[in-house]
Amino acid sequence: MSALDPIDRRLVVETQAGLPLVAEPYAELGRRLGISADAVMTRLERLAASGAIRRIGVIPNHYALGYRANAMTVWDVDDRAVSELGKLVGGMACVTHCYRRPRRPPLWPYNLFAMVHARDRAEVDGMTVAIGRVLGGHARAHDVLYSTRILKKTGLRLAA
Template structure:
């Protein structure tokens, strides 16, 4: 999928996140030498073509006072995953929710959600509430608390990397080749 020079510049401008100003698209336009509406239309076009799948937000929970977080996982019957996930995503303390394949015999879980709270007791109570509310009381569950924090950042733009001739290797992070001088 061919990208215009403007689209490449736009992707590079948003890859590290939007500026924290009242009008972030206007600020990006100022850097790129175009209007706010051109930035918005450019992003809309990239979204419509599937070059960008979504724009999202990375919240640094720890800095907001949320000191405990846990990935809560359940072994949910396949036919019930969609309904349970719909309930879980409606809970205010659930920040991520997704389905993943089981890896028997060591990993029986297929539904994951991230819960953040001010302390462990709050997160445990929220995991219990999520289990009851989503009708998962009869499902095997584990609450996996984080032991350390990793750098939080949004996804990087894979399409540019593929267009630049890099190999796509599942599970490997791409690094930009160094040009010979």
């Protein structure tokens, strides 16, 4: 990854499976990288400010937290309206991720993806209705794809 200097890269490698669970995790990372704790913190601040780190915290396992109904709601939204509407949908409390993606007709006519997580499918139905209301007449069709099994889930995997 070209934007990364070698130390940033090693910082990614050392933290992609998680932050060390010790009292001074940044000092521990510094020991592994041969730099000071202050240098680690300065780099992390910079990477967080640039958006390379989205957040530092718990990466949840939805199923284990009781979210049994995890769905990708997908919508065929008018191209002229999708950017504005995507922002509104992305801002809804029930939507955790929202993306615009290319359609792949004929199998896949949808260009707006909004992920929702709920305790059960009835709750997802309510969320789908709410999203549909925001999209109004600009959505021509939609579908709801429930995940039935996690086949694989890992963090970012940069080779060391």
